Amino acid sequence: MARIEFTQQLRRFTDTPVIESGAATLRSGLEAAFAVNPRLRGYVLDDQGHLRANVVVFIDGRRTTDRVSLNDSLRPDSQVHVLQALSGG
Template sequence: MPTIQFTPQLRRFIAVPEVRSEARTLRSALEDAFAGNPLLRGYVLDDQGALRANVVVFIDGERCHERVRLDQALQPASTVYVLQALSGG
């Protein structure tokens, strides 16, 4: 069962526990995470449903470059990391 993990930076602002999902695509896995915490959606997706510019997703160590459809396939043992970029100096 795929696992979705969120960066500690996001956890500073909102509860984002590790999520286990039977989803077969990235978008479906994210929707499962949002179902558990609807406020999380606004931190990860923009108002058009695409990844926010400051969010990066890795699936099994590979960066996802498709930011709109989010239709990347997940395997039963996949690990998805959702990271929010930090800025500042």
């Protein structure tokens, strides 16, 4: 099962469950996490359901490029990391 983890930055604002999911796509995996904690959705997705500008997702060590449909494929053994991108100077 794919493992979806949220980094510590998001934990400051809400509970971030580690999800083991049989989801075939990133969106389905994220929906499984939102089912456990609905508040998490607002920190990860914007009002259109797209990945927020300050959120980055890595699947198996590679940054996702599809920020709109979130249809990146997940393998049964995928490791997904969701984090807030840091900015500033």
